[in-house]
Amino acid sequence: xxxxxxxxxxxxxxxxxxxxxxxxxxxxxxxxxxxxxxxxxxxxxxxxxxxxxxxxxxxxxxxxxxxxxxxxxxxxxxxxxxxxxxxxxxxxxxxxxxxxxxxxxxxxxxxxxxxxxxxxxxxxxxxxxxxxxxxxxxxxxxxxxxxxxxxxxxxxxxxxxxxxxxxxxxxxxxxxxxxxxxxxxxxxxxxxxxxxxxxxxxxxxxxxxxxxxxxxxxxxxxxxxxxxxxxxxxxxxxxxxxxxxxxxxxxxxxxxxxxxxxxxxxxxxxxxxxxxxxxxxxxxxxxxxxxxxxxxxxxxxxxxxxxxxxxxxxxxxxxxxxxxxxxxxxxxxxxxxxxxxxxxxxxxxxxxxxxxxxxxxxxxxxxxxxxxxxxxxxxxxxxxxxxxxxxxxxxxxxxxxxxxxxxxxxxxxxxxxxxxxxxxxxxxxxxxxxxxxxxxxxxxxxxxxxxxxxxxxxxxxxxxxxxxxxxxxxxxxxxxxxxxxxxxxxxxxxxxxxxxxxxxxxxxxxxxxxxxxxxxxxxxxxxxxxxxxxxxxxxxxxxxxxxxxxxxxxxxxxxxxxxxxxxxxxxxxxxxxxxxxxxxxxxxxx
Amino acid sequence: xxxxxxxxxxxxxxxxxxxxxxxxxxxxxxxxxxxxxxxxxxxxxxxxxxxxxxxxxxxxxxxxxxxxxxxxxxxxxxxxxxxxxxxxxxxxxxxxxxxxxxxxxxxxxxxxxxxxxxxxxxxxxxxxxxxxxxxxxxxxxxxxxxxxxxxxxxxxxxxxxxxxxxxxxxxxxxxxxxxxxxxxxxxxxxxxxxxxxxxxxxxxxxxxxxxxxxxxxxxxxxxxxxxxxxxxxxxxxxxxxx
Numbered sequence: 001x002x003x004x005x006x007x008x009x010x011x012x013x014x015x016x017x018x019x020x021x022x023x024x025x026x027x028x029x030x031x032x033x034x035x036x037x038x039x040x041x042x043x044x045x046x047x048x049x050x051x052x053x054x055x056x057x058x059x060x061x062x063x064x065x066x067x068x069x070x071x072x073x074x075x076x077x078x079x080x081x082x083x084x085x086x087x088x089x090x091x092x093x094x095x096x097x098x099x100x101x102x103x104x105x106x107x108x109x110x111x112x113x114x115x116x117x118x119x120x121x122x123x124x125x126x127x128x129x130x131x132x133x134x135x136x137x138x139x140x141x142x143x144x145x146x147x148x149x150x151x152x153x154x155x156x157x158x159x160x161x162x163x164x165x166x167x168x169x170x171x172x173x174x175x176x177x178x179x180x181x182x183x184x185x186x187x188x189x190x191x192x193x194x195x196x197x198x199x200x201x202x203x204x205x206x207x208x209x210x211x212x213x214x215x216x217x218x219x220x221x222x223x224x225x226x227x228x229x230x231x232x233x234x235x236x237x238x239x240x241x242x243x244x245x246x247x248x249x250x251x252x253x254x255x256x257x258x259x260x261x262x263x264x265x266x267x268x269x270x271x272x273x274x275x276x277x278x279x280x281x282x283x284x285x286x287x288x289x290x291x292x293x294x295x296x297x298x299x300x301x302x303x304x305x306x307x308x309x310x311x312x313x314x315x316x317x318x319x320x321x322x323x324x325x326x327x328x329x330x331x332x333x334x335x336x337x338x339x340x341x342x343x344x345x346x347x348x349x350x351x352x353x354x355x356x357x358x359x360x361x362x363x364x365x366x367x368x369x370x371x372x373x374x375x376x377x378x379x380x381x382x383x384x385x386x387x388x389x390x391x392x393x394x395x396x397x398x399x400x401x402x403x404x405x406x407x408x409x410x411x412x413x414x415x416x417x418x419x420x421x422x423x424x425x426x427x428x429x430x431x432x433x434x435x436x437x438x439x440x441x442x443x444x445x446x447x448x449x450x451x452x453x454x455x456x457x458x459x460x461x462x463x464x465x466x467x468x469x470x471x472x473x474x475x476x477x478x479x480x481x482x483x484x485x486x487x488x489x490x491x492x493x494x495x496x497x498x499x500x501x502x503x504x505x506x507x508x509x510x511x512x513x514x515x516x517x518x519x520x521x522x523x524x525x526x527x528x529x530x531x532x533x534x535x536x537x538x539x540x541x542x543x544x545x546x547x548x549x550x551x552x553x554x555x556x557x558x559x560x561x562x563x564x565x566x567x568x569x570x571x572x573x574x575x576x577x578x579x580x581x582x583x584x585x586x587x588x589x590x
Numbered sequence: 591x592x593x594x595x596x597x598x599x600x601x602x603x604x605x606x607x608x609x610x611x612x613x614x615x616x617x618x619x620x621x622x623x624x625x626x627x628x629x630x631x632x633x634x635x636x637x638x639x640x641x642x643x644x645x646x647x648x649x650x651x652x653x654x655x656x657x658x659x660x661x662x663x664x665x666x667x668x669x670x671x672x673x674x675x676x677x678x679x680x681x682x683x684x685x686x687x688x689x690x691x692x693x694x695x696x697x698x699x700x701x702x703x704x705x706x707x708x709x710x711x712x713x714x715x716x717x718x719x720x721x722x723x724x725x726x727x728x729x730x731x732x733x734x735x736x737x738x739x740x741x742x743x744x745x746x747x748x749x750x751x752x753x754x755x756x757x758x759x760x761x762x763x764x765x766x767x768x769x770x771x772x773x774x775x776x777x778x779x780x781x782x783x784x785x786x787x788x789x790x791x792x793x794x795x796x797x798x799x800x801x802x803x804x805x806x807x808x809x810x811x812x813x814x815x816x817x818x819x820x821x822x823x824x825x826x827x828x829x830x831x832x
Contacts, residue, residue, distance in 0.1 A: 034622070034625075034626050034629075078804055078807075078808075081797060081800055081801040081803075081804035081805070082801070082804045082805055082808045084793075084797065084798065084801030084804075084805070085794075085801075088790065088793055088794075091789060091790075091793045091797075092785070092786045092789040092790060092793070095789050096782070096785060096786075096789070124822065157818070159818075172820070173818050174817065174818055175815040175816065175817055175818060176815070176816050176818055177814070177815065177816070178816055181813065227813050227814035227815075228814070229814040229815050230814075230815070231813070231814035231815045232814075233813040233814065262662070264611070264655075264658075264659045264662060385634035385637070386634060386637070386638065545618065545622065546622065546625075553629045553630075554629055557625055557628055557629050557641065560641055561625070561641065561644070561645065
C-alpha cells in the first residue's frame with residue numbers, strides 16, 4: 001500500500017510517503033522552498049517523495065491529511081462566538097483565512113494532486129502526533145502523551161498503544177484536555193511576552209530560563225491552576241489568544257508580570273529588566289515541567305507501563321522531557337526526531353496504515369534521515385566555477401584531516417547522506433566545532449549563526465562515551481538519541497566542555513550510535529584520539545532566519561556567506577583560504 | 591510633486607521607526623530571495639553578483655533596523671499602536687515581492703531586479719529630501735542609495751550580457767509584471783476591505799443569538815479531562831468526524 005501523509009497550513013508543512021508500512025521518504029517543505037517554517041501546501045515535498053520512490057500520483061492508495069479541518073473550524077467559530085463582541089476583529093480575519101482556503105482540504109488535495117476524493121482521508125491532529133511518537137519508537141507497549149498549542153479541540157491527550165511484530169496495532173487515546181486550556185498556548189503566551197516569535201522562539205525561552213531563578217512561580221500559578229481531576233485550566237482573564245489574533249496575553253497579565261519585552265531590545269542580565277525576564281522564563285519553565293511530570297506520573301500509575309512516548313510541539317522542550325524521565329516513574333521516554341507538526345505527516349500516514357487500514361506492524365527504522373541525499377560532486381563544480389580548489393579525499397584520510405582541523409579550532413560545515421526530518425541537525429547537516437572554549441561558542445553566535453548570546457550549543461558524543469562526560473539518568477539513551485533531553489555536564493568536564501555547557505551546567509546532548517551516522521561517529525573517535533575528549537559542538541547547518549540546508553548548493557552558499565572555515569560534502573573538502581578568512585573576519589567586525 | 595506628501599508621512603518619529611523596521615524586514619527577505627537566486631543560477635558570474643547583492647541587502651536591513659530601534663528608544667511614548675499607518679504611501683524597495691525565484695529565468699529576474707532597484711532608489715532619494723531634520727535617518731538612506739545605484743547598473747549590464755537580443759522585451763515584461771502585481775495588491779486590499787465589511791455586518795447582525803447560545807454552552811462545559819469516544823480512533827474518512 002502506498003500512503004502519502006501531509007501536514008500543512010499552520011506551520012512547518014511536510015509530506016511523508018509510506019510504502020507497504022515502511023517510510024520511504026519524508027521532508028519538510030521549508031527545506032525545499034527555502035522559506036523557514038513554510039506552511040504552504042507542501043507540493044515540492046510531495047513531488048520529491050514521489051520522485052524518490054519512483055511513483056506516479058495514481059499509484060497512491062491513500063492520501064492522509066493530519067487534521068480534520070471541519071472540527072478545527074468548529075473550534076475557531078465556537079471560540080469567536082464565546083468571546084463576542086471582543087472577537088469582532090479576529091472574526092473577519094479567521095473567517096477569511098478558513099473559508100478562503102483551509103476548510104476545503106479535500107478539494108485542495110484533490111485538485112492539487114489529481115487524486116479522487118475517495119482516496120483522501122483525515123486523522124485527528126493528536127492522533128497523528130500519537131502515531132508519530134509511538135509507531136516510530138522501538139517499543140511494543142507504551143503510554144502515550146501528546147501536547148501542543150492546539151489541534152482541532154484537543155491540546156493534550158493521554159493514552160496507550162500496543163503493537164505486535166507482524167500483527168495488529170492499537171492506539172487508544174482515552175482522555176484529552178481541550179482548547180483554550182493548553183500548555184502550548186501557555187508557553188507561547190510567555191514567549192510572546194518575552195519578545196520572541198511564537199512557534200519559533202519557544203526554545204529561546206527554554207535557553208533563557210537557565211539564566212533566571214523561578215522566583216515568580218506563584219505568579220505563573222495564578223494564570224494556570226490544577227483541576228480536581230488532575231488536569232489543568234488556564235485562567236482566561238490573563239490571556240487573549242482565544243479571542244484575538246493581535247496579542248496572546250491580556251492587560252491583566254501585564255499588570256501581574258510588568259511591562260513586556262520589546263523584541264528589539266537585547267536581553268542584558270546586568271539590568272533589572274533582563275533579570276526579570278530571565279526569572280519569568282525560569283518560572284514558566286518550572287510550572288510547565290511540574291504540570292507535565294504530574295500528568296505523566298498519573299499516566300504511569302494508570303497504565304503500569306514502563307515506556308512513555310511523547311509527541312506534539314511541547315515534546316521539543318528537552319528540559320521538561322528529562323524531568324519527566326527522572327520523576328514520572330517511566331523507565332524510558334521516547335521522543336521522535338520530529339515531534340512537532342512536520343512529523344505529523346509521517347504520523348498521519350502511519351496512523352492510517354496501521355489503525356484504519358489494519359495493516360500489520362513493521363519495525364520502524366530507528367533514524368531520522370528520510371530527506372534528499374547530497375550530490376557531493378556539486379561542490380567540485382561550484383568551487384571550480386568560482387576558482388576554488390576542492391580535495392577529493394579517501395574517507396579514512398578525510399576523517400583524520402577533519403579531526404585535525406577541528407582540533408586546530410576550525411569550524412566545519414558537514415554534509416553527509418540524507419537530510420534529517422525535524423528541527424535538529426543529527427549528524428548529516430551540521431556545523432561542527434571543538435567544544436572546549438566559550439570563545440568558539442561566541443564566534444559561532446557572532447560570525448556564523450548571528451544569534452543571541454544566551455543560547456547554548458549542543459554536544460554530540462559517541463553513545464558509549466556519553467556517561468563519561470554527562471550525568472545521565474537511567475533510560476536516558478532514547479532521549480539523547482535524537483537530542484531530546486538536557487543533562488548535566490559532569491563537574492570535572494565543564495571547563496573542558498565550556499563551548500557546549502549552558503550557564504546552569506547542562507547540555508542538550510546527542511548520544512550518537514555508530515549505525516545511525518557512521519562517518520560522524522568515526523570523526524568523533526578521531527577527534528577523541530587527538531584531544532582525549534570525543535565530543536564535538538554540533539549545531540544545525542543554517543544561518544539565522546533560514547531553514548537547515550538541504551543540498552550541496554545551499555551548503556556552499558552558506559559557506560560563502562559565513563565564517564565557516566571548511567566545507568565537507570561526502571568525500572569532497574573545500575577549505576577557505578587564510579586570506580579570505582581574514583577578509584571575512586575584518587568585514588564582520590567592521 | 592510628492593514631496594509634501596512624503597514630508598507628512600515621515601513627520602513623526604514613531605511611525606518613522608516602524609517604517610524603517612518594516613524596510614529592514616523587506617530588505618532581509620529580499621536578501622534571502624537573492625541567496626536563493628544565487629543557489630539556482632548556473633551562471634557563476636551571476637552567482638557571485640547575487641551573493642554580493644544579498645550581502646548588501648542584509649547590511650541594509652541592519653542599517654534600517656538599527657536606526658528604527660534608535661528612534662523607538664528616543665521616542666518611546668510616541669510609538670504606540672494608535673497611529674494610522676499606510677505602508678503603501680511610503681513604498682520602500684519591495685524586494686523581490688512575491689516573485690517565485692525558482693520559476694524565473696536569470697533574464698526575467700535581472701529585469702525585475704533592475705526595475706525594483708530603480709524604483710527603490712527613486713523612493714529613497716525622495717525620503718532623503720523629506721527628512722531635513724533627521725540627519726541620522728538621512729544618512730541611512732544615503733548609504734543604501736549608493737548601493738542601489740550599483741545594483742541598478744549591474745542588473746542592467748548582466749541582462750545585456752546574458753540576453754542581448756531579448757533585453758528590451760524582458761524589461762517591458764517585468765514592467766508589466768510590476769504593474770500587474772500593483773493591481774493585484776490594490777484589488778486584494780479592496781477585496782479585503784469589502785469582505786471585512788460584509789463579515790463585520792454578519793458578525794453584528796446575525797451572530798448575536800448564536801453567540802448567546804455559545805456562551806451558555808461554554809458555561810456548562812467542564813474543565814479538566816474529557817473522555818475520548820473509542821469510535822473516534824477508527825474513522826478517517828471525513829473532515830468533520832468526531
